[in-house]
Amino acid sequence: MSRTSIKGVWRRCAAAGLAALGVVSAIPALAQAWPSKAVTFVVPFPPGGSVDPLARLLSARLSASLGQQFIVENKTGASGSIGTAYVAKSAPDGYTFAVVFDTHSVNPSLIPNMPFDTVKDLAPVMLVGTAPMAIVTSPAKPYKTFADVVRAAKAKPDSINYGSVGSGSLGHLTMMLVQHAGGFKAVHVPYRGGGPMMTDTMGGQLETGIASVAAVGANVKGGKLRALVTTGEKRSHTMPEVPTLIEQGFPGLSAVAWWGILAPAGTPRPIIDKLNAELAKALNQPDLNKQLTEQLGMDLVISTPEGLQKWVVGEIDRWTKVVRENNIRAD
Numbered sequence: 001m002s003r004t005s006i007k008g009v010w011r012r013c014a015a016a017g018l019a020a021l022g023v024v025s026a027i028p029a030l031a032q033a034w035p036s037k038a039v040t041f042v043v044p045f046p047p048g049g050s051v052d053p054l055a056r057l058l059s060a061r062l063s064a065s066l067g068q069q070f071i072v073e074n075k076t077g078a079s080g081s082i083g084t085a086y087v088a089k090s091a092p093d094g095y096t097f098a099v100v101f102d103t104h105s106v107n108p109s110l111i112p113n114m115p116f117d118t119v120k121d122l123a124p125v126m127l128v129g130t131a132p133m134a135i136v137t138s139p140a141k142p143y144k145t146f147a148d149v150v151r152a153a154k155a156k157p158d159s160i161n162y163g164s165v166g167s168g169s170l171g172h173l174t175m176m177l178v179q180h181a182g183g184f185k186a187v188h189v190p191y192r193g194g195g196p197m198m199t200d201t202m203g204g205q206l207e208t209g210i211a212s213v214a215a216v217g218a219n220v221k222g223g224k225l226r227a228l229v230t231t232g233e234k235r236s237h238t239m240p241e242v243p244t245l246i247e248q249g250f251p252g253l254s255a256v257a258w259w260g261i262l263a264p265a266g267t268p269r270p271i272i273d274k275l276n277a278e279l280a281k282a283l284n285q286p287d288l289n290k291q292l293t294e295q296l297g298m299d300l301v302i303s304t305p306e307g308l309q310k311w312v313v314g315e316i317d318r319w320t321k322v323v324r325e326n327n328i329r330a331d
Contacts, residue, residue: 034094034271035068041261042098043074044083049194050214050296054128054259055099057291061282062275079103079168079330081111084262088116092266097125097275102170102257105315109323110168110330118316122262124308126276128283129298130256132232133171134213134239135162136225138204146229146248149208153184161187163197163209168330171210173322174231174255181250201225212257213238213297231255238297258315259298260308272305 039062041055052074059070075083080103087098108118116122137143143152153160164171167190179185189206191197194215201209202224209216213236219225220239227242233254235244245253261279263272280302282288292298303311322328 034274035066037095038069038071039094040071040073040096042083042087042096043072044076044080044098044100046074046076049101050212050257051099051101051259054292054296057288058099058279058282061285061288062278065278065281078111079107079166081107081114084122085115087262088121088264090264092123092264092268094263094267094271094275096264098122098262100260100262102315104260105312106168106170106173106319106323108316109320110328119309119313121265123265123267123272124305124312125261125263125272126279126305127301127303127308127311128259128261128279129292129296129300129302130232130258131212131214131297131299132230132236132244132254132256133174133210134216134220134227134230134236134242135175135208135210136201136216136220136227137208138202139223139226140204141207141226143208143226143228146243146245149186149228150182150184153186157185158187160184160207161189163189163191163201163206165194165197165211166190166192166330168323168328170255170257170319172328173319175210176322176326176328177253177255178245178250181253198225214295217297232299236297237293237299256299258311260312262308276305 041059043052043055045051055072059072062070075086080101084098084100084104087096090096104118108114135146143149149160162175172188175186194211197209198211198216198219200206202219213230216225216227217238220227227239229248230236230239230242230244231254232244233246235242283300283302289300292300
């Protein structure tokens with residue numbers, strides 16, 4: 001090879017190396033520049049509940065720490081899938097994110113013709129936290145423990161009913177697992193919201209109801225509801241006196257509500273990492289930490305993006321089996 005050819009090869013290699021260095025140096029610069037305008041947190045549920053207040057609490061902290069406004073926008077319908085589809089189809093530029101609930105991992109098996117791929121079309125940011133559910137009854141009912149409910153259901157099949165916030169909800173699916181494991185049958189009464197369901201449980205129209213510890217906590221503390229059992233792997237810190245399903249003779253059976261933050265697939269990793277780090281800072285602030293753990297009953301997880309992805313895939317696999325084996329349809 002001539003000297004001229006060798007020089008040409010070196011020039012091309014040097015140019016390629018400089019180009020690569022340019023790409024590498026641009027990565028931290030991208031994260032440093034973000035955000036340069038307002039960021040939107042899409043909440044796929046109406047105001048109230050737990051997702052909306054979580055998003056608003058986090059947006060206020062991020063606005064203060066990052067110097068740009070974080071806006072909460074409610075895009076509701078179809079168990080959260082409409083708002084999440086909007087995010088999945090948004091530009092992957094770091095200015096649109098979804099704050100999702102546990103329905104996110106049930107919807108793929110429950111809703112036909114989903115307009116997006118739950119795993120492929122969204123990029124994980126963080127699993128914020130989880131919370132167990134509680135099975136409750138009116139204090140006027142004779143059930144002192146969950147074992148009492150099981151005995152009554154076995155003695156008179158179809159005499160025990162339970163309310164949930166809808167067909168295919170996490171409460172409904174969890175009760176299907178509990179019935180199979182316990183060898184009894186109960187009648188499902190689906191509602192379109194937790195408020196009416198809790199009202200009927202307190203009034204005695206329902207034998208039992210199932211909802212998150214956050215939804216029932218105040219009424220349990222106020223004596224309007226009796227909590228019989230919780231659904232986490234360990235006792236809830238908001239109801240430490242209430243045993244878990246595992247303690248009540250259902251080994252390995254647990255189910256929890258959860259909250260996560262997602263971005264459109266293709267969002268630059270430096271932006272995702274920066275948001276993850278800023279969220280972790282906010283969630284570790286003592287006052288916000290206390291607010292979420294006490295008011296929403298959360299067990300904060302504050303995961304990596306990979307942690308959320310693994311969680312979502314595992315939850316989809318688990319609940320798809322329950323939906324299909326029991327031929328469950330959405331309301």
